[in-house]
Amino acid sequence: MNALASTFKNMACLSVLCFSLFSFTQNNxxxxxxxxxxxxxxxxxxxxxxxxxxxxxxxxxxxxxxxxxxxxxxxxxxxxxxxxxxxxxxxxxxxxxxxxxxxxxxxxxxxxxxxxxxxxxxxxxxxxxxxxxxxxxxxxxxxxxxxxxxxxxxxxxxxxxxxxxxxxxxxxxxxxxxxxxxxxxxxxxxxxxxxxxxxxxxxxxxxxxxxxxxxxxxRGSTDWELKVKGNPAHSSQIFTEDIGTGAIYETSRILNEFYVQLAKEKDLTFNPGFIIGGTSLNENANGTGGTAFGKTNVVAQQALVRGDLRAVSLEQLTKAKATMQNIVSQNYPKTEAELVFSSGGYPPxxxxxxxxxxxxxxxxxxxxxxxxxxxxxxxxxxxxxxxxxxxxxxxxxxxxxxxxxxxxxxxxxxxxxxxxxxxxxxxxxxxxxxxxxxxx
Known part of the structure; x- marks a missing residue:
């Protein structure tokens, strides 16, 4: 009797489904x-x-x-x-x-x-x-x-x-x-x-x-550019009070802190697309790269990084920008850095x-x-x-x-x-x- 009831129940469900599909087809x-x-x-x-x-x-x-x-x-x-x-x-x-x-x-x-x-x-x-x-x-x-x-x-x-x-x-x-x-x-x-x-x-x-x-x-997308300056000198003088750490070490600090402080933020990404550094830089006119001159025994004077930032809301974007700017401001000795966000970009x-x-x-x-x-x-x-x-x-x-x-x-x-x-x-x-x- 239970099996029979189950059979009728399945047939009823099938009938309802067929009627639903038939109704959709015929009434529209x-x-x-x-x-x-x-x-x-x-x-x-x-x-x-x-x-x-x-x-x-x-x-x-x-x-x-x-x-x-x-x-x-x-x-x-x-x-x-x-x-x-x-x-x-x-x-x-x-x-x-x-x-x-x-x-x-x-x-x-x-x-x-x-x-x-x-x-x-x-x-x-x-x-x-x-x-x-x-x-x-x-x-x-x-x-x-x-x-x-x-x-x-x-x-x-x-x-x-x-x-x-x-x-x-x-x-x-x-x-x-x-x-x-x-x-x-x-x-x-x-x-x-x-x-x-x-x-x-x-x-x-x-x-x-x-x-x-x-x-x-x-997510929206905006570009950013990081420029870092240090004191050029013979490599034997790096970390001294007068010379400091140089541009490449400061750049490394900044990028590492971006990762440490923001990498776990849900749906937020920030990608450094290219980086060049050394004694002197030569940027491409279209902003997609460039070349650098430097020697192993010279403290780096300049570094340049370009990347993008993607956020799921304007609030998240604003917060991330503020965090990144704060990181950039805490310079290693005898270095300075500037972070600029593009005025364009796609909103979220x-x-x-x-x-x-x-x-x-x-x-x-x-x-x-x-x-x-x-x-x-x-x-x-x-x-x-x-x-x-x-x-x-x-x-x-x-x-x-x-x-x-x-x-x-x-x-x-x-x-x-x-x-x-x-x-x-x-x-x-x-x-x-x-x-x-x-x-x-």
Missing amino acids: SKERKIVKAVDRYAENAIELIKKSVNMNSGTMNFDGVKEVGSLFKGELDKLGFKTELTNGDAYGRAGHLIATRKGKKGPEFLMIGHLDTVFELESPLQEYTMENDSIMKGPGVADMKGGDVIIILAMQALKEAGLLDEMSIEIVMTGDEEKSGSPLELSKKDLIDAAKRADIALGFENGDNNPKTIVVAR LSLTEGNTKLLGYFNTVSEDLGFGSVTAVNPRNAGAADISFTSGYVDMAIDGLGLTGGGGDHTIYESGNLNTVATQAKITAVLMYRLVHSKF
Whole structure:
């Protein structure tokens, strides 16, 4: 009797599940249209990724960035967006692609991508290759031309389902995400202005390359420069009252104290990217390195270190800066040091209640469409990105909606799983439909 009861119970559960799936399929005709439209355009989307990946758009290759912008502009023009390729001369970059549509219902959406990659014209990686039937390797396939195409594919599906006209959407694909122009306030002005108009921001970076995660908080990034001076002298006089310890010992003290006092701070990192020291220094004009002259029997007169600092909140960033400055001020004998933080950099995308709620909505759609649950990315695994500039302006923001499932970002091994293109587009389009029609 217990076995029979158990059988009936299992059958009842199965019936409830089948009814639930049947109900979802039958009672959401608009959502079914969205899903079918994504499937219909998916193959074209893959071809668009391939075409764009084969266009070199390293940040400093302005012609290439503009070429990719024109390619995506043409696709958005077909969908009735008002599009513009902006001029980036004022901040020393190629410019951005901006596309807008004004609807009559629901929240204002901001969708964020970028046209540029880290792969400049001298990179050995210039074209895509297929590792197998689904994994594509290529420059910017994941970061983030795949994400840009997912935006376009989602818009095509909404158009096909007769839903696009009712939505208010602004798409900003920047031309300098990988290497921001200067001054930063001009470089990011279009993006920040769009954020001020928006209610919800959706970023299409590839997150931590796991399709089961979404970014609700990102760490910000700022650069720092440490300059240290000491007294040059014969090495036999080091540590004397008149000569002191020299620039290299003082630099070592500072960097070690950074580690001792801050390394255990959750989600905070500070990386010295390069260091040179000796009797004299010769810096590269672009700030990426240099050379030093010195001899083993001479106390070092100068040292230079450049690095970055990443924090998950403005409060954490402020506290870390203060700690670092305090360490720098406590000099070894006969040395002096100066620590300067860049005025630019990316702000953190702080974790908010709205971001968490939007993740919940995204997760619900993913589960309803049969793609499984989605959780938040550990911010320690999410670097700086353009969506951070929406922090404080929009009610809700999430990132990581782009092409995922690969790896090797910013290297010649960068890849992505093309199977995630349709999946991410379906979830995105259905999410937007539900948000417009308050179906959560």
